[in-house]
Amino acid sequence: MVMDEPLDFEEEDDPLFPAPRPTKRKKVIGLDDLLLDYFGTGKDLRKVKAAKTKHGPMGHDSDEEDKKGREDEICKIFEDCEEKAKGLDARDDVTPWGQQIFGCQKASSNLSDMGVENCQLLLSFCASEHLGFDLEIQQGEGFLEGMLMDGWLLKLVHIGGSVEDSIASWTLTKLLYSSNKKLQVSATDFWDSILSLDEDDKLLINLGYFPSYSVLKCSILSYGYLFENPGTKASTSESATADSSDAGPPHNIIAWLRVVSACCKIRKVCSIFSASEAEELLVIVISLFLDRGLEGLLIILGDCLNSLVLYFDTSEWESSCVMVAESIAKRVSMDLNCLRIVDCITGTNKRSKFLRSQLALQLLKINFGLKVGNVEKILKLVTSINVKEKECDFFRLYVYLVLMDNLLFSSDAFRDKTKIVDTWCNYLRNCSTQIACTNWGFYAPKVRNKASYLLQGAIFKKTGGDGNVSAW
Structure with missing residues (x-):
C-alpha cells in the first residue's frame, strides 16, 4: 500500500450527506427563436401546406381540409398584424417643440462715435492735477471702461447722485452691444443699480436718460430676431442660417432682458414705455421661450415676463392682454x-x-x-x-x-x-x-x-x- 494513496473509507461517500442530484439544463426558448425556427427551418405553415400530400380515406381528407383552413386563417391574421405593425412604424413622429427665434446677427454701428469724450465727468478727470498721471481725451473711453468694470463709475454716480445723459447712453450701448463679457455684466449691474427705488419708491439717482423702446427694439432686431413677422415658422427656416457662425441666441440677450425688467419695475415713478410698446415687448419675451438655446435662462425670462405683465395699469391690462394673445396666436x-x-x-x-x-x-x-x-x-x-x-x-x-x-x-x-x-x-x-x-x-x-x-x-x-x- 502506497503511503500517499487515500484510505478505503476516505473514498466512500459520507452517509450523512445525500448525493447531489444531477442538475438539469434548461434551455430558454425566446420568441425570436420560435420565429426563426418557424420561418427558417421549413416549418412555415404556408410551406407545410404546399408540401403535404393527400393520404388515407375520405374522412381523413375532410380533417385535413379543416386543418388547412385553420392554417390559412392563422396565416391571414399574422399577415394583417404584420401590415399594421409596418403602418405604425411608418408614421412620422411629432417634431419636438422649438422654433428658431434668432437668425443672423448684424454688426451694430452704435459703438462708434459715442461722444462720451465730452462728458463732464471725463473732463473733470482730465483737468485734475491730483491724479498723478496725464489723461488725454483720446484715452477717455478706455479709461471709463476700466472704471465701469472696476465699479468706480457706479460709486462716483452714487456719490454725485446723478448720471449725465452721455454716460447713461454710453453704458447702455455697452450693455446692449459689447462683446466683452465683463464689460457687459458691469454695464448691466450699473443700470440695475441706477434704476432701483428707495423705501419711499423714489429713484436713488437723478436720471434724465432712460432706455427707450426704440433703442431696445433696434437692439433686438440687430440680434437677428425673426419672430416679428406674422406667420414666421422659425423651425422651418433653419437652413437659412445653418452655415452662419452668427446664428443663434445673441450673447447680450441676458443684459437685454435684465434692463427691460428693470425699466418695468419703476412704473410708479416713470412710465418708460407706452401700453402698445409694452405689448410688443411682452410678445417678444414670450416668444423667446420657444428658443431651445435659451432653456438655461428660464428664471431670467420668467422674471422679465412677470415684470412686463405687472407693468400695465389696471385699466389697460384686459385689452392689452387680448392684443398680446392674438399676436402670439398668429405666429x-x-x-x-x-x-x-x-x-x-x-x-x-x-x-x-x-x-x-x-x-x-x-x-x-x-x-x-x-x-x-x-x-x-x-x-x-x-x-x-x-x-x-x-x-x-x-x-x-x-x-x-x-x-x-x-x-x-x-x-x-x-x-x-x-x-x-x-x-x-x-x-x-x-x-x-x-x-x-x-x-x-x-x-x-x-x-x-x-x-x-x-x-x-x-x-x-x-x-x-x-x-x-x-x-x-
Whole structure:
C-alpha cells in the first residue's frame, strides 16, 4: 500500500450527506427563436401546406381540409398584424417643440462715435492735477471702461447722485452691444443699480436718460430676431442660417432682458414705455421661450415676463392682454409649440392666469377659424370629436384638451358656469373610458391618460380647490 494513496473509507461517500442530484439544463426558448425556427427551418405553415400530400380515406381528407383552413386563417391574421405593425412604424413622429427665434446677427454701428469724450465727468478727470498721471481725451473711453468694470463709475454716480445723459447712453450701448463679457455684466449691474427705488419708491439717482423702446427694439432686431413677422415658422427656416457662425441666441440677450425688467419695475415713478410698446415687448419675451438655446435662462425670462405683465395699469391690462394673445396666436402653430408657449406663463397672480386663459382661447379660435372667441361654440366643436371614429386625429385632440383646460380653469371666469364645466367633465370622462386600452393608435394612449388626469383636476377645481394643471 502506497503511503500517499487515500484510505478505503476516505473514498466512500459520507452517509450523512445525500448525493447531489444531477442538475438539469434548461434551455430558454425566446420568441425570436420560435420565429426563426418557424420561418427558417421549413416549418412555415404556408410551406407545410404546399408540401403535404393527400393520404388515407375520405374522412381523413375532410380533417385535413379543416386543418388547412385553420392554417390559412392563422396565416391571414399574422399577415394583417404584420401590415399594421409596418403602418405604425411608418408614421412620422411629432417634431419636438422649438422654433428658431434668432437668425443672423448684424454688426451694430452704435459703438462708434459715442461722444462720451465730452462728458463732464471725463473732463473733470482730465483737468485734475491730483491724479498723478496725464489723461488725454483720446484715452477717455478706455479709461471709463476700466472704471465701469472696476465699479468706480457706479460709486462716483452714487456719490454725485446723478448720471449725465452721455454716460447713461454710453453704458447702455455697452450693455446692449459689447462683446466683452465683463464689460457687459458691469454695464448691466450699473443700470440695475441706477434704476432701483428707495423705501419711499423714489429713484436713488437723478436720471434724465432712460432706455427707450426704440433703442431696445433696434437692439433686438440687430440680434437677428425673426419672430416679428406674422406667420414666421422659425423651425422651418433653419437652413437659412445653418452655415452662419452668427446664428443663434445673441450673447447680450441676458443684459437685454435684465434692463427691460428693470425699466418695468419703476412704473410708479416713470412710465418708460407706452401700453402698445409694452405689448410688443411682452410678445417678444414670450416668444423667446420657444428658443431651445435659451432653456438655461428660464428664471431670467420668467422674471422679465412677470415684470412686463405687472407693468400695465389696471385699466389697460384686459385689452392689452387680448392684443398680446392674438399676436402670439398668429405666429405659433397648433403643435407642441403652442402648448409650450402656454405652459411658459407660470405666474400665479391673476394677470398671468388671465393671460394664459386668453392665449389658449385665441389659439383655439384661430384654429377653428372663428372671428369671435365664443367659448361655448369652441367647447361644442371640441366635444363633438368622436374618439371612436377611425379617422380621429388623437394628436390634435391632445392639443385641444390641454388648451381647453387652460381656457376654462386658468382664470376664475368659468368656474361658476356649471353647465360648461359639467359638459367638459363629461367629455373628459368619455375620452378616458371610450378609448380602449388595446388602441395603440398614434397619441391615443396619451389622450386617454391626459383626459383622466385633467378630469381629476377639473373635479378638484370645481369643488373649490385651487391650482393649475400643467400643460406637460
